[in-house]
Amino acid sequence: xxxxxxxxxxxxxxxxxxxxxxxIMYAPVLYLLLASLNPDAQLGLVSPSRxxxxxxxxxxxxxxxxxxxxxxxLVGLATxxxxxxxxxxxxxxxRAMTRLRGVFLLVILSAMFVPGTIEGLGLSATLRxxxxxxxxxxxxxxxxxxxxxxxxxxxxxxxxxxxxSTIAAARDLGAGPxxxxxxxxxxxxxxxxxxxxxxxxxxxxxxxxRAYYLAGRQNTLPLYMFGAMNSGxxxxxxxxxxxxxxxSVAVVALVFAGLVGQQSQRPRQAPGKTxx
Numbered sequence: 001x002x003x004x005x006x007x008x009x010x011x012x013x014x015x016x017x018x019x020x021x022x023x024i025m026y027a028p029v030l031y032l033l034l035a036s037l038n039p040d041a042q043l044g045l046v047s048p049s050r051x052x053x054x055x056x057x058x059x060x061x062x063x064x065x066x067x068x069x070x071x072x073x074l075v076g077l078a079t080x081x082x083x084x085x086x087x088x089x090x091x092x093x094x095r096a097m098t099r100l101r102g103v104f105l106l107v108i109l110s111a112m113f114v115p116g117t118i119e120g121l122g123l124s125a126t127l128r129x130x131x132x133x134x135x136x137x138x139x140x141x142x143x144x145x146x147x148x149x150x151x152x153x154x155x156x157x158x159x160x161x162x163x164x165s166t167i168a169a170a171r172d173l174g175a176g177p178x179x180x181x182x183x184x185x186x187x188x189x190x191x192x193x194x195x196x197x198x199x200x201x202x203x204x205x206x207x208x209x210r211a212y213y214l215a216g217r218q219n220t221l222p223l224y225m226f227g228a229m230n231s232g233x234x235x236x237x238x239x240x241x242x243x244x245x246x247x248s249v250a251v252v253a254l255v256f257a258g259l260v261g262q263q264s265q266r267p268r269q270a271p272g273k274t275x276x
Contacts, residue, residue: 029245036242041235055239062236068224072205075136075220079143080200086144087151087196088189091159094152112149116209119145124213134216142210147200154199158192159185195255202248 035043039052059065090108094101111119123142124134132138162185170180186193208222215223228237 032238033242033245036235036238038235043235043238055235056243058236059240059243064219065221065224065236065240068219068221071136071218072221075139075143075211076201076204078136078140079147079204080197082140082144083147083151083200084155084193084197087148087153087200088155088193090148090152091155094156095159108152109149111145116146116207117213120210120213123210127214134214134218136218138214138216139211139218139220140204142214143204143207146207146210147203150203151196151200154192154196155189158189158195162188191255198251198255202251205244 031045034045036055037051037053038044038046039050039054040046094104094108097104120142123145124138127134127138127141167180167184170184171177175183206222208220208226211220211223212226219227225237225241
């Protein structure tokens, strides 16, 4: 009988820890998804033979929920439309810098670690000073500050696949900076930019802490669900949560499949040769 070496034991330990971490992360989500198929008014698991889409169909009659979803979609689209090009610009600036690159990146990424309640409260006070009343615009500004670091990171990952030698070759052939950017950089980063847009949209769609301080009469989806939970949640909230889970997983899976497809279509460079 062959003995297990330290490498095999370490691999087994790593696999066990990873599986346990994934179970802890996704067990509540899976429980909520299965509980949303319960036809009863009380949240809980039932046998698969009793699964029903009753509360999913009831979503169609919830006008307030539809209004909150529309508001969140508007804010999310505005946030993603701004965060994607700004994040790309930050990535390009980082790559072009020769000094203080670490400081520049630290300033961009530091927004990830600011608590949402503090950032929302501070931004609310600042916007009132400049006379900007709470609206979907102020919510989008708060969400932009939240999503921008993530968009910049995704753009940096995509930009790492663009070789400087390829850009230099285009410039040597007479292409200007803008032409080289449009013809070379953007096509190579297309999938990453789509990922950045989707990532920013989903982050905005689920953000509650900042929206709480920046919303006026608007009621975004997380704010509506938070209020509904405090007043005794209807089972339709759980059904809607399940729908959001399914849509989010499907969108992320499509983006991931696009990234994998893009990587597989790139020609592999032969050893010792430089591709221009």
